[in-house]
Amino acid sequence: MKYNFMFFLLAFFTALSIGGIGVAVSEKSILIAAVSIILVIILMGAGFSLRKKLREQNQQ
Numbered sequence: 001m002k003y004n005f006m007f008f009l010l011a012f013f014t015a016l017s018i019g020g021i022g023v024a025v026s027e028k029s030i031l032i033a034a035v036s037i038i039l040v041i042i043l044m045g046a047g048f049s050l051r052k053k054l055r056e057q058n059q060q
Contacts, residue, residue, distance in 0.1 A: 010047040
């Protein structure tokens with residue numbers, strides 16, 4: 001249950017960051033776009049690494 005909540009939070013904040021890219025395009029703000037893209041990369045990377053860690057624990 002703990003990991004499901006973590007995955008939910010990662011997905012939620014990733015979706016917000018992707019929405020931030022849309023806001024940045026509409027506002028023509030390079031700063032907001034850059035921060036949003038960096039956040040998307042970090043959050044998605046964290047989600048994939050957490051999933052890999054859980055998969056490795058289940059195999060042992």
